[in-house]
Amino acid sequence: MSLTAEARHLPDRGSRRGARVLRSWELLLGVIAVLIFVANTQASPYFLDPWNLSDATFNITEKAMIAFAMALLIVAGEIDLSVAGIIALASTAMGWALQFDVGAVGLVAIGLGVGLVCGLFNGLLVTRLGLPSIVVTIGTMSLFRGISYIVLGDQAFNGYPSDFAWFGRGYVFWVISFELVLFAALAGIYAIVLHTTNFGRQIYAIGNNPTAATFSGIRVARVKMILFVLTGVMSGVAAICLTARLGSTRPSIAFAWELEVVTMVVLGGVSILGGAGSILGVVLAALIIGMATFGLGLLNVPGIVMSIFTGALLIAVIALPRLYRLIRTGRAA
Amino acid sequence: MIGSFVRSREAILLAALVALVLLVETRFAGFAAPGNLTRILNDTSILIILALGQMLVILTRCIDLSLASNLALTGMVTAMLNAAMPGLPVGLLLAIAIALGLLLGAFNGLLVWKLEIPSIVVTLGTLTIYRGVIFLVSGGAWVNSHEMSAAYKALPRTELLGLPLLGWTGVAIVAAFAVGVNRTALGRAFYAVGGNPGAAIYTGIDVGRTRFWAFVISGGLAGLCGYLWVSRYAVAYTDVAGGFELDIVAACVIGGISIAGGLGTVTGAVLGALFLGTIKNALPVAGISPFWQMAISGAAIIVAVGFNARRQPGRVILKPEATR
Numbered sequence: 214m215s216l217t218a219e220a221r222h223l224p225d226r227g228s229r230r231g232a233r234v235l236r237s238w239e240l241l242l243g244v245i246a247v248l249i250f251v252a253n254t255q256a257s258p259y260f261l262d263p264w265n266l267s268d269a270t271f272n273i274t275e276k277a278m279i280a281f282a283m284a285l286l287i288v289a290g291e292i293d294l295s296v297a298g299i300i301a302l303a304s305t306a307m308g309w310a311l312q313f314d315v316g317a318v319g320l321v322a323i324g325l326g327v328g329l330v331c332g333l334f335n336g337l338l339v340t341r342l343g344l345p346s347i348v349v350t351i352g353t354m355s356l357f358r359g360i361s362y363i364v365l366g367d368q369a370f371n372g373y374p375s376d377f378a379w380f381g382r383g384y385v386f387w388v389i390s391f392e393l394v395l396f397a398a399l400a401g402i403y404a405i406v407l408h409t410t411n412f413g414r415q416i417y418a419i420g421n422n423p424t425a426a427t428f429s430g431i432r433v434a435r436v437k438m439i440l441f442v443l444t445g446v447m448s449g450v451a452a453i454c455l456t457a458r459l460g461s462t463r464p465s466i467a468f469a470w471e472l473e474v475v476t477m478v479v480l481g482g483v484s485i486l487g488g489a490g491s492i493l494g495v496v497l498a499a500l501i502i503g504m505a506t507f508g509l510g511l512l513n514v515p516g517i518v519m520s521i522f523t524g525a526l527l528i529a530v531i532a533l534p535r536l537y538r539l540i541r542t543g544r545a546a
Numbered sequence: 547m548i549g550s551f552v553r554s555r556e557a558i559l560l561a562a563l564v565a566l567v568l569l570v571e572t573r574f575a576g577f578a579a580p581g582n583l584t585r586i587l588n589d590t591s592i593l594i595i596l597a598l599g600q601m602l603v604i605l606t607r608c609i610d611l612s613l614a615s616n617l618a619l620t621g622m623v624t625a626m627l628n629a630a631m632p633g634l635p636v637g638l639l640l641a642i643a644i645a646l647g648l649l650l651g652a653f654n655g656l657l658v659w660k661l662e663i664p665s666i667v668v669t670l671g672t673l674t675i676y677r678g679v680i681f682l683v684s685g686g687a688w689v690n691s692h693e694m695s696a697a698y699k700a701l702p703r704t705e706l707l708g709l710p711l712l713g714w715t716g717v718a719i720v721a722a723f724a725v726g727v728n729r730t731a732l733g734r735a736f737y738a739v740g741g742n743p744g745a746a747i748y749t750g751i752d753v754g755r756t757r758f759w760a761f762v763i764s765g766g767l768a769g770l771c772g773y774l775w776v777s778r779y780a781v782a783y784t785d786v787a788g789g790f791e792l793d794i795v796a797a798c799v800i801g802g803i804s805i806a807g808g809l810g811t812v813t814g815a816v817l818g819a820l821f822l823g824t825i826k827n828a829l830p831v832a833g834i835s836p837f838w839q840m841a842i843s844g845a846a847i848i849v850a851v852g853f854n855a856r857r858q859p860g861r862v863i864l865k866p867e868a869t870r
Contacts, residue, residue: 352847359841366837485664521678528671535661
């Protein structure tokens with residue numbers, strides 16, 4: 214992201230110090246998560262009901278799936294604001310294909326395929342033409358959702374087959390939904406990829422210093438291309454789950470989700486400047502957002518007021534440590 | 547000087563804009579008539595004003611995603627004050643709107659300046675916070691036309707020499723920017739900070755403070771537009787101008803304001819906004835469903851940014867890795 218070009222002039226973050234800061238960040242998130250959990254159990258007797266908790270996971274599972282891929286992309290110093298647009302387009306394509314009776318497998322293939330093509334398009338614009346991803350994806354965000362509006366206008370696609378609905382409403386075991394299992398599995402896979410593989414280390418290297426990464430033999434453009442495609446595919450997965458859950462497609466589906474996904478990633482401790490962050494942080498951020506919105510919902514707090522909470526939390530968790538440092542250094546000087 | 551203008555991106559954008567108007571004119575006579583062009587200018591004034599504010603922020607390598615929420619919040623506050631106390635003079639409401647907008651902008655600016663939080667994070671947060679506060683102050687209720695005083699609704703509609711005051715406000719802000727950005731120390735500082743923050747420090751410019759002022763100015767303009775928007779459409783509700791923040795960025799990008807900072811002109815921002823405004827006005831005239839608008843502006847952004855990227859000025863010593 215060229216907005217953050219200054220990041221390249223930052224001194225290298227030492228790995229040991231970086232790991233320590235990271236650990237304390239996740240500790241902070243963990244403490245917040247526990248506090249919210251305890252506060253919720255005190256605030257409402259309905260919070261600990263297994264089915265209620267299970268229902269609440271749907272608030273975050275789809276967004277978190279995208280957030281995992283987005284985390285990798287942001288660590289690499291890029292961003293994709295078109296994810297919600299991809300959901301709209303993929304969902305529209307699936308709805309359009311209903312008339313051909315393609316069946317659940319066909320619908321899933323279409324959803325994934327549209328996500329892949331959209332991600333490829335973003336990736337090509339960014340890596341081949343060298344355009345800043347924040348601007349490219351603001352453009353494709355409008356383009357992708359705009360195509361949905363052209364196809365659907367004020368209409369909606371309905372009548373998804375019941376075996377397709379399972380992807381959004383099915384339960385694997387007792388209260389454990391298919392989406393929750395998928396969320397957990399993806400969290401594991403992304404954590405392994407980012408934290409234990411060569412590819413994961415390359416992502417950090419690119420985010421910290423793309424020039425140095427280039428000179429150390431990392432194929433920067435290719436890695437970024439893969440990450441854009443991955444983000445597109447994950448948006449396709451989210452589109453499948455969301456469409457199956459809602460049972461209908463409107464062009465306004467998942468509106469403004471891109472900002473919620475980015476909020477989740479940044480709250481999770483991924484540096485918007487690139488080069489730092491962990492999947493565990495993103496998972497914790499997703500849990501915090503999910504539990505907070507669910508708990509406030511039980512208290513009949515309207516959704517828009519919950520968004521104040523999310524926004525304030527985003528700024529507060531980043532501002533407070535900096536404020537503390539500012540005050541401390543101010544006293545020392 | 548004329549030669550350099552002809553080769554500039556502004557000239558190309560102007561040519562594209564004229565071609566667009568003429569194209570619609572050939573199919574639907576009267577589109578290019580002065581009366582209709584005035585209407586387009588009037589319709590687009592709010593976008594022009596906000597794009598200019600956003601331009602300052604982008605010049606300093608930041609971004610302000612909270613402008614539309616700021617606009618909606620200040621608009622709601624003025625509408626509620628007007629509904630509760632119809633006797634308050636409109637001038638006072640206007641002052642309150644601008645002051646509130648300045649405050650909301652200053653909050654963004656302080657977080658970026660003092661705590662050095664990336665602007666995209668700050669304004670992503672305040673985008674949702676300001677929007678939520680609208681719901682808190684209004685309780686989710688609407689302020690409708692019949693609750694607003696006649697004077698409140700009349701101001702932007704009052705015509706002067708054939709152009710409503712809304713349009714004149716846009717013209718005045720453009721004029722102020724043309725002078726302020728090019729002829730004042732602060733105006734040049736926005737460019738210096740974005741062009742090379744390190745060099746700006748050595749020339750005695752406080753990078754953080756300059757960014758702060760960019761946010762304050764854009765916030766104040768959003769406050770002004772909050773009153774203009776609500777009084778023009780004569781309704782205030784929580785979702786006013788929802789999603790408009792990205793239209794503003796789009797206008798800047800189409801106008802050739804580089805998202806990397808330090809590069810862009812007032813003419814460019816104005817033309818970028820007018821380009822979007824003309825498309826918006828041309829679609830119904832041409833009988834195209836308004837549902838096409840989003841895809842067209844998205845495509846326009848991609849074309850514009852692709853076009854601008856090839857004309858990077860200055861020396862590129864080490865090419866960014868992404869271009870390989």
